[in-house]
Amino acid sequence: xxxxxxxxxxxxxxxxxxxxxxxxxxxxxxxxxxxxxxxxxxxxxxxxxxxxxxxxxxxxxxxxxxxxxxxxxxxxxxxxxxxxxxxxxxxxxxxxxxxxxxxxxxxxxxxxxxxxxxxxxxxxxxxxxxxxxxxxxxxxxxxxxxxx
Numbered sequence: 321x322x323x324x325x326x327x328x329x330x331x332x333x334x335x336x337x338x339x340x341x342x343x344x345x346x347x348x349x350x351x352x353x354x355x356x357x358x359x360x361x362x363x364x365x366x367x368x369x370x371x372x373x374x375x376x377x378x379x380x381x382x383x384x385x386x387x388x389x390x391x392x393x394x395x396x397x398x399x400x401x402x403x404x405x406x407x408x409x410x411x412x413x414x415x416x417x418x419x420x421x422x423x424x425x426x427x428x429x430x431x432x433x434x435x436x437x438x439x440x441x442x443x444x445x446x447x448x449x450x451x452x453x454x455x456x457x458x459x460x461x462x463x464x465x466x467x468x
Contacts, residue, residue, distance in 0.1 A: 324408040325359045327399070327415065330371040332356040333391075333459050334381070334421045337467060341447035341460055344378060344431065345438040352452040353440075355460070357416070371419040379439070380430030383421055391466060393418040395455040418459050420466050 333355050334342040346352040358374030360367070368390065375381050395416045399407060426441040442450065448460040 324411075325406045326361075326363060327359070327407055327411050327413065328363075329357055329359040329414055329416050330367055330374060330419055331395075331416050331456060331459055332371050332375055332419045332421055333456075333463060334375065334379070334423065335444065335463055335467075336423055336425050336441075338425075339444040339463055339467065340426050340441045341444050341463065342379070342426075342429065342439060342441055343447050343450060344429075344436040347433065347435055347437045349452075350437070353447075353450045354453055354456050355451070357456075359414075367417050368419070371417075371421075375421060377432065378435060381421070381423070381427070383423065387422050389420040389422070389466060391418040391420055391459070391462070393459065393462075395458075397455055416455060420463070422467075 343353040343355065346354065356375050356378045358370060360370050396413055398412055399414050429439050431439060444460055444463045448457040451457040451460065
């Protein structure tokens, strides 16, 4: 039996100094564009490690420690009913911790086709407009504050 997902996750806004943002399209919901997200593997896994692992798994990007920034933002949101079966019975909300990853420029990425089918780099406002997740869109709109 597969273990339930831990309702604590990371959201990683991958961006360039020019405010371009990487979005990836979910394989299980075509048209749902997002930044890299993912849950902790264990309760003891540090959130920064979760962020690095998820970025590597979802994009193939291995970034230097200096390129990462914990934005010290936390969102609590209701888990979409379609995904609640992945969590223990009665779990309805997730706590999401936001990180930024600044790359020198837009780059090619390697997707896991079971999770994501397409990727694109967009100006940050266009990326925010395309995100299906309100917390993801809000984080992207904060990007200029973290670049300054």
